[in-house]
Amino acid sequence: MGKDFKRHLITSALPYANGAVHIGHLAGVYVPADIYARYLRLKGEDVKFICGSDEHGVPITIKAKQLKCSPQDVVDKYHTIIKDSFEQFGISFDIYSRTTSKIHHKTAAAFFEKLYNDGKFIEKESEQYFDTEANTFLADRYITGTCPKCGAEGAYGDQCEKCGSTLSPEELINPRSAISGSEPIKKATKHWYLPLDKYEEWLREWILDGHKEWKTNVYGQCKSWLDGGLQPRAVSRDLDWGVPVPVKGAEGKVLYVWFDAPIGYISNTIELLGDEWEKWWKSDDTKMVHFIGKDNIVFHCIVFPCMLKAYGDGFILPENVPANEFLNLEGNKISTSRNWAVWLHEYLQEFPGQQDVLRYVLCANAPETKDNDFTWKDFQQRNNSELVAIYGNFVNRSVVLTHKYFGGKIPVSNNLLNVDKEALAQIPIIKASLETNLSTYKFREALKDAMNLARLGNKYLTETEPWKIAKTDMERVATILNVSLQICANLSIAFEPFLPFSSKKLRDMLNITGVNWEEFGRADILLNGHQLNAAQLLFAKVEDEAIEAQIAKLNATKAANEAAVATTAKSPVVVPQKEECTFDEFAKMDIRTATVLEAVKVPKTDKLLQLTIDTGIDKRTIVSGIAEHYTPQEMVGKQICILANLAPRKIKGIESKGMILMAKDESGNMKFVTPAQVVDNGAQIN
RNA sequence: GGCGCGAUAGCUCAGCUGGUUAGAGCGCAUGAUUCAUAAUCAUGAGGUCCCCAGUUCAAUCCUGGGUCGCGCUACCA
Numbered sequence: 001m002g003k004d005f006k007r008h009l010i011t012s013a014l015p016y017a018n019g020a021v022h023i024g025h026l027a028g029v030y031v032p033a034d035i036y037a038r039y040l041r042l043k044g045e046d047v048k049f050i051c052g053s054d055e056h057g058v059p060i061t062i063k064a065k066q067l068k069c070s071p072q073d074v075v076d077k078y079h080t081i082i083k084d085s086f087e088q089f090g091i092s093f094d095i096y097s098r099t100t101s102k103i104h105h106k107t108a109a110a111f112f113e114k115l116y117n118d119g120k121f122i123e124k125e126s127e128q129y130f131d132t133e134a135n136t137f138l139a140d141r142y143i144t145g146t147c148p149k150c151g152a153e154g155a156y157g158d159q160c161e162k163c164g165s166t167l168s169p170e171e172l173i174n175p176r177s178a179i180s181g182s183e184p185i186k187k188a189t190k191h192w193y194l195p196l197d198k199y200e201e202w203l204r205e206w207i208l209d210g211h212k213e214w215k216t217n218v219y220g221q222c223k224s225w226l227d228g229g230l231q232p233r234a235v236s237r238d239l240d241w242g243v244p245v246p247v248k249g250a251e252g253k254v255l256y257v258w259f260d261a262p263i264g265y266i267s268n269t270i271e272l273l274g275d276e277w278e279k280w281w282k283s284d285d286t287k288m289v290h291f292i293g294k295d296n297i298v299f300h301c302i303v304f305p306c307m308l309k310a311y312g313d314g315f316i317l318p319e320n321v322p323a324n325e326f327l328n329l330e331g332n333k334i335s336t337s338r339n340w341a342v343w344l345h346e347y348l349q350e351f352p353g354q355q356d357v358l359r360y361v362l363c364a365n366a367p368e369t370k371d372n373d374f375t376w377k378d379f380q381q382r383n384n385s386e387l388v389a390i391y392g393n394f395v396n397r398s399v400v401l402t403h404k405y406f407g408g409k410i411p412v413s414n415n416l417l418n419v420d421k422e423a424l425a426q427i428p429i430i431k432a433s434l435e436t437n438l439s440t441y442k443f444r445e446a447l448k449d450a451m452n453l454a455r456l457g458n459k460y461l462t463e464t465e466p467w468k469i470a471k472t473d474m475e476r477v478a479t480i481l482n483v484s485l486q487i488c489a490n491l492s493i494a495f496e497p498f499l500p501f502s503s504k505k506l507r508d509m510l511n512i513t514g515v516n517w518e519e520f521g522r523a524d525i526l527l528n529g530h531q532l533n534a535a536q537l538l539f540a541k542v543e544d545e546a547i548e549a550q551i552a553k554l555n556a557t558k559a560a561n562e563a564a565v566a567t568t569a570k571s572p573v574v575v576p577q578k579e580e581c582t583f584d585e586f587a588k589m590d591i592r593t594a595t596v597l598e599a600v601k602v603p604k605t606d607k608l609l610q611l612t613i614d615t616g617i618d619k620r621t622i623v624s625g626i627a628e629h630y631t632p633q634e635m636v637g638k639q640i641c642i643l644a645n646l647a648p649r650k651i652k653g654i655e656s657k658g659m660i661l662m663a664k665d666e667s668g669n670m671k672f673v674t675p676a677q678v679v680d681n682g683a684q685i686n
Numbered sequence: 687g688g689c690g691c692g693a694u695a696g697c698u699c700a701g702c703u704g705g706u707u708a709g710a711g712c713g714c715a716u717g718a719u720u721c722a723u724a725a726u727c728a729u730g731a732g733g734u735c736c737c738c739a740g741u742u743c744a745a746u747c748c749u750g751g752g753u754c755g756c757g758c759u760a761c762c763a
Contacts, residue, residue, distance in 0.1 A: 220690045221758070228689070228759085294691085294757055325691080326756070333756095364711090369699080370692045371756055378697075378712090385712065389725050397722045404721075444699075448711070455711095458726055467721040541723060605687060605761045625762025643763080652761050659763045 005287035005319075007046040009280050010037050011265045012291040014054035014099070017078040018063045021085060022341035023374055024334040025293075027362040028324040032443050033291035034091045035363065038497040039438045041092075042517040048280055051086075052097035052104075052268045053079040056242040057257035071241045075100055085345040089355050090500050095272040099243075099264045107267035108260050109246040111311065112235070116247055120310040121192040122232060130187035133180035137189055137238030137252075145175040191253070192245070193232035199306045200230050206317065207301065215441075218323050221297045233303065235259040262304040282314035290321045297323050322441040325367035329374050330554060339557050342374070342550075351546075356499040357383045357539065363447050363498055376550045380542045386451065391502075392538035394457040395491065398484040399509055399535040405470055408532040410485060411478030420483050423460045427453065427490050428521040434494060443498075450494040457487045482526075485510070489525035493517065502538050509533050590645035591661070591685040592616065593675060599632035602652050610654055611635060615644055616682015623656035629670040641673045641685055 012033040015021055021030075030051075037049040055075035064071040075098070083096050098104070115121055129138040177184045207214070207222045214222075235256050236245050242254030254260075270277045280286055290300045300321050308315040328334065334341045347358060361379050364386075365372050402408055416424075430453050437446035466480040492506040493515050507513065510526065511533045519525050594615040602608035607625040609632060622642065641661040648657045661673040675683075 215691095217691045217757085222690095224689045224758075297690095298758070328756095365698065372698075375697095381697095381712070384723090385725095388723060393722060393725050397726085401721050448699095451711080458722095461721075462719075462727040465719085465721085470721090535722095537723060539723085602687095602761075607687095607762055623762085627762090646763055649763055651763085656763070 004285065006283070006285040007048070007280060007287070008037075008040050009269070009286050009288040010040075010047065010049045010291065011288070012049075012051045013293060013296055014052055014261050014264050015082055016057070016059070017053040017055045017075040017082065017098070018060050019078060019336045020081050021344045022334060022336070023329070023344070023347075023358070023362060024327045024341065026089075026344060026358070027327040027366050027372075027374070028293040029291050030086065030089075030091050031359055031362045032322070032324065032366060032441065035443050035446075035497045036289070036291070036438065036441070037092055038500065039517075042493070042496055042515065044516065044518070048094045048269065048272065049092060050095060050265050050268050050272070051091075051093045052095070052099065052264050053082055054257065054261045054264065055079065055098050055100045056254070056260055058237075058239060058241075061239070061241045072100065081345055085348055088348050089344060090359070092500075095268050097264075097268040097271050099260060099267075101267070101271065103271045104264055104267035105243050107270060108243045108255055108263045111263050111266075111307075112243075112255060112259070113246045115194075115307070115310055116192070118310075120194070121235065122195055123190060124193055124232070124234075125188050125190050127186040128189050128238065129175065129177075129184035130189075131177040131180055131182060131184050133177070133182045137187070138177055138184050143175050143177065143184060189238055191234045191236045192247075194235050194259075194303075194306060194310065195232045196230035196302065196306050197232065199309060200226060202309065203230075203302060203305070206305070211320070214320060215322060217294060217325070218297055218301060218321055221294075222301045225298060225302055230302070258299055258303065259307070262299065262307070281316060284316065286316055288316055288318045290318050292321065292323045294323045294325050297321070320441070325369070325371045327362075327365075327367050327372055327374055330376070330551075331373060338561050340554070340561075350550075353501075354540070354542075356502045357387060357542070359499060360387055360447070363443050366444055368442070368444055376547045376554075380544075380547045383539065383542045387539040388541055390451060390458065391454040391491070391495070394454050394461070394484075395488050395506060395509070395538055396535060397461055398457070398481065398488050399532060401466060402481050402485060402532060403535060405466075405474070405477055406481065408534075410526045410528055410530040410532070411481050412528045413479045413482035414475055416479065416483075419460070419463055420479060423456060423483060424486070424523045426456050427487070427523070430456070430494070431521045438497070447498055450491075450498060453487065453491055453494050457484060457491070460484065460487070482528075483523070485526050485532075486523045490520055490522075493520040505536070505538060509536060588645075589643055591641060592644050593639055593679055593681055593683045593685065594642050594644075595639050595681050596635045596637060599635040601627055601632055602654065605652060608652060609635065611660070613640070613642065613658075614681050615642065615658075616680060617644075620657045621654065622658050622660060623651040623654050624660045626660070626662065626670055626672075630672075638672070639674050639678050639681075641675070 010033055012029045015025060033049065037047055040047045053075065060071050060074050064074045067074065079098050086093065086096060099108075129143055131138050175184060176182065203222075204226055207219070208226065212219065236250070236253045236259075237256045238252055239254050240252060242257065243260050244250070245253040245255060266277075266281060269280055273280065281288075292300050300318065300323075305317050308317060326334070329340060329342060332340055348355070351357065357379070361374070361382050364382060365374060365378065399408075402411065405411070430449050434446050434449045437443070437449060461480075461484060464480045466477045466484075469480070470477050488506065489510055489512065492503045492510065492512075495506075496503040496515055503515070507515065509532065511531060512526070592615065594613040596611050596613050597619065598612040600610050602610050602623060605627070607627045609624055609627045609630070611622045611624060612619060613622060643659045643661065646657075646659050648655050650656070662670045663673055
C-alpha cells in the first residue's frame with residue numbers, strides 16, 4: 001500500500017508429505033504463488049520464494065504403519081515425488097526443503113525454547129486417550145472408530161475421510177487405538193499452550209483495522225475468530241515423530257505440527273541464505289505474502305502471527321494472505337483417499353511437455369472467489385480454442401509470414417500508419433492492467449490481459465492483410481510484420497509469469513534471450529535484420545482421445561469406489577471382538593429396561609435429544625446423540641435398554657445419567673435396543 | 687447449531703462508494719476471409735442479477751428473513 005518494499009518473501013503452504021500433489025493444490029496455492037514470484041523477479045525485484053514438505057504429524061506415522069515402513073521412508077518417498085513434480089512443472093521455488101531437515105529441527109526447537117524461556121507458554125494437564133498395550137498416548141489421528149456422522153468405519157479422531165467431517169476423538173463410536181487395536185483409556189498428560197487470547201487486542205488492530213484490503217473470505221474468517229474469542233492452543237503432542245520438545249521432562253513429546261510447520265518457512269529461508277536470512281524476516285522493508293488454501297486461514301492469519309509476535313525480535317508479519325477457495329474435479333470434491341484427483345506427477349507423464357496447458361487452465365479457472373470445477377472438457381477447450389487458436393496461432397502466422405516473405409529476417413518498419421500506431425499503443429495499456437491485477441493477486445484477470453495482447457495481434461493481421469498487400473507493396477508488408485513480431489516479443493514477456501515454458505519456446509523462435517518487464521510495451525524489442533529461427537508450434541491440440549482416456553480413468557476410479565462401497569454393504573465390515581473381559585467386569589454394568597416419558601431436542605444442536613425416562617428405580621434425564629435417527633415424538637412411550645450406572649456427565653449443560661443402548665449398522669443407521677416384549681421398567685438385563 | 691464466504695448469460699467470471707439500454711472470454715448462430723494447427727475477423731442471439739419483504743425518487747449493489755454450495759467450529763457416555 002504505497003509502501004516501498006526492498007524485498008519480497010513469498011511463501012506457499014507446505015504440502016503434506018503423505019501423498020502427491022494434485023490440481024487442487026496447484027490451482028489454489030502453487031500456480032498463483034509462482035506467477036506472483038515470477039512477475040516480481042521479471043520486474044527486477046529481490047524475491048525469495050520459499051516452500052518445502054511438511055513431514056511430521058500423525059497421518060505420516062499411520063501411513064508408515066500401513067505400508068510397514070518407517071515414517072522417514074514415507075516422507076522420503078513423497079518428498080521426492082512432490083519436489084520433482086514441482087520442479088518439472090516449473091514452480092520456481094528458490095528453495096524446496098523439508099521439515100525433517102537438521103536445520104529445521106534446530107530452528108524449530110530454538111524457536112520453542114525461546115518462547116518457553118520467555119514464559120510465553122502456559123502449561124496444562126489434560127486427559128488424552130492412552131494405549132495401555134503400546135504404552136503410549138494417542139494423537140487424534142491414532143484413534144480410529146466409527147464416524148458418528150456418516151457411520152463409516154475407520155474414521156480418524158480428527159476427521160472422517162469418507163464424509164469429510166471434522167471430528168474429535170471423543171466423538172468416535174467404538175474408539176480403537178490404531179497402534180494395537182485395543183480400546184484406549186483416558187490418562188492425564190502435560191502440554192504447553194500458546195495463549196492466543198492474550199494477543200486478541202493486538203490482532204484486532206493489526207488485521208481488522210490495518211488490513212481491510214485482505215480478501216473478504218480471509219478478513220471475514222479472521223473477524224469471526226476474533227469475535228468468538230481466542231483460546232490457548234496446545235503446541236505439543238505425545239508422539240515420537242517430529243521435533244522433540246526441547247525441555248527437561250518432555251520426553252516422548254514433540255512439537256505439534258501446526259507449530260512446527262510454519263517455522264519451516266523460516267528454517268528453509270535459513271537453509272537457503274545462511275546468515276543473510278534475518279534481513280528477510282526481520283526488516284520492515286521486506287514484504288511477506290503467504291499463499292494458502294482457505295482451510296489454512298486461521299494458522300497463517302492468527303496462530304503464526306501470534307508466534308512471531310510472541311517471539312518478538314523484529315519478526316515481520318505477512319502483508320497479505322491471499323487464500324484461495326477449493327477446486328473440484330468433474331463436479332466432485334477432490335479426495336486423496338478416494339483417489340479422486342488429477343495428480344501432478346501423472347499429468348506430467350501423460351501430457352509430456354504440456355506443463356503450460358495445465359498452468360493456463362488452472363489459472364484461468366482458479367478458485368479465487370469461490371469453489372470452482374475442473375473438467376477435462378474445459379481443459380481441452382481452453383487449450384484448443386484459446387492457447388492454440390489465439391496465442392499459438394498468432395505467433396505462428398507472424399513467424400511463418402516473415403519466413404515466407406523475408407527469409408526469417410526482421411523486416412524494416414517504415415511509415416507507421418494509424419492502424420499500426422493504434423495497435424502498438426495498446427501494448428502499454430495492457431501492461432498497466434496486468435500490473436494492477438498481478439499486484440492485487442487477481443491472476444485470472446491478469447491472464448485475460450495477456451490473452452488480449454494475442455487477440456490484438458490476430459485482429460491487427462486480419463485488418464492489415466499482409467498476404468494480400470504482398471502482391472503490390474512489400475515495403476508495407478515489412479512494416480506490418482515488424483509490428484506483428486514486436487507484438488510477439490511482447491507476448492513472450494506478458495506470458496512469462498504464467499506460461500514460462502511457452503515463453504521460452506517463443507523467445508527461441510524469435511532468437512532472443514533474456515526477458516525483463518522493462519522492455520514490455522516497447523515496439524523495438526526486435527532489431528531490424530535480426531534473424532529468426534524456424535517456426536514451431538507453441539501449443540499442440542489436445543485430441544478427443546486424450547480427454548476420453550482421462551475421463552475413462554476417472555470413471556474407473558468412480559467404479560472402483562462404488563464397488564468398494566457395495567462390497568462393504570454386502571459383507572459388512574464387522575468390528576473385531578473386543579478384548580476378553582471377566583464376568584465380574586460385566587457384572588459391574590447395570591443394564592436395565594426403561595421407558596421414555598418425554599423427549600425434546602436439545603436447542604442449538606443437531607444430534608442431541610434430551611430424554612426423561614422411567615427406569616423403574618427413578619425418573620431421570622439422559623442426553624443422547626440420536627436426533628438424526630429418531631424424532632422426539634417417535635421416542636415417547638418406547639421401551640429401551642439403558643446402561644444405568646454410567647458415570648453422569650454434563651452435555652450441553654444438561655446432566656445426563658446413563659446411556660441408551662443402540663445397535664448401529666454399516667451405513668450408520670442407529671436403532672435402539674428393546675426387549676422382544678414389553679417388560680417392567682427396571683428389569684435387569686444379563 | 688454458531689460464525690464466515692459465495693450465489694450475475696449454456697460455461698468461467700467482471701460489475702468502484704445504489705442512478706439512463708447489466709459487461710468480458712469461451713460456447714452457439716450468421717457473414718467475411720484463407721497468411722495460419724478448419725485457426726482468424728465482424729455482427730448477433732442469450733440474463734425474473736437465488737427467493738421474499740423492507741429502506742429509497744431510484745437496488746444486482748443497502749437492511750431483515752429464507753434457500754442452496756463451501757470452509758471454520760460445537761454437542762454424541
